[in-house]
């Protein structure tokens with residue numbers, strides 16, 4: 001759900017945007033078949049990577065929305081479509097097995113569905129039978145109906161689980177929703193620059209529910225890096241260079257040519273640069289020019305103004321920071337300057353007493369969420 005931050009979309013003539021604006025691409029837009037042929041071309045010469053995924057049907061007598069009615073055949077058909085998207089990257093999702101999973105706390109799910117933006121992700125995690133999961137691999141857990149809440153969600157914490165449902169906000173779901181969540185599981189964020197019904201668009205008018213969706217060469221490169229590791233993507237927090245965005249650009253642009261590459265960045269910030277590139281759907285072999293850099297920074301800061309999280313992250317926040325476990329965060333407990341809580345401490349501390357209560361965080365996170373999530 002961390003990907004929620006990136007649901008603004010802006011156009012660009014960035015490096016990987018170039019082909020979109022080339023005459024060939026213009027023709028491809030007119031003839032979607034050519035368009036897909038062009039995308040699929042990217043996979044040629046790439047060795048296929050096979051990824052095992054264990055699929056679960058949530059079962060519940062208490063809440064029919066958890067009780068998945070998809071047959072094995074229907075699930076396999078969905079994966080055929082998922083693989084039609086992913087073959088652009090020569091990545092093959094292989095069903096290891098299809099199993100049932102009795103939802104552990106359906107009452108939590110039922111309650112969360114009354115206010116899905118608040119608690120749904122946490123409630124889904126709490127319904128897992130952890131010992132059934134494919135360890136160190138990919139797991140997809142399918143419910144029956146997420147109603148208007150979400151189409152699916154990848155939760156990177158713990159083992160990295162994809163939750164999906166037969167029905168979502170638009171009724172019966174297209175397998176592209178599942179392919180999208182698996183994209184998150186391979187480190188792909190929502191798009192900033194990519195257009196034209198790209199697989200990883202979080203929202204926007206260009207996003208249409210097609211069975212198969214295009215991905216860019218850069219997205220292919222990013223996804224393959226994680227696919228080669230064979231485990232779901234885990235986010236990391238990296239130390240950013242000090243300074244305002246212009247200073248950081250100057251610092252990372254070692255050869256001062258006005259274009260960033262990962263390789264030129266100072267060694268101790270190379271991982272940071274790589275991560276910066278990833279969050280903009282750029283592979284480590286790409287370049288980011290000054291204009292695109294500004295766009296990324298703007299997009300990110302607008303994302304952080306509304307935070308992009310909901311109150312469902314409060315249990316995680318408390319687990320991580322509340323060392324004395326009194327349910328209240330003091331300034332002393334929140335030390336990491338790069339954490340969201342550190343950055344928003346003052347803003348969230350509604351009564352200004354230098355302590356964050358659960359109520360203050362709930363209220364602040366509710367206010368900060370300006371638009372529905374795009375998972």
Ligand SMILES: [Zn+2]
Pocket residue numbers: 003180181184190202374375
């Ligand atoms: Zn998403």
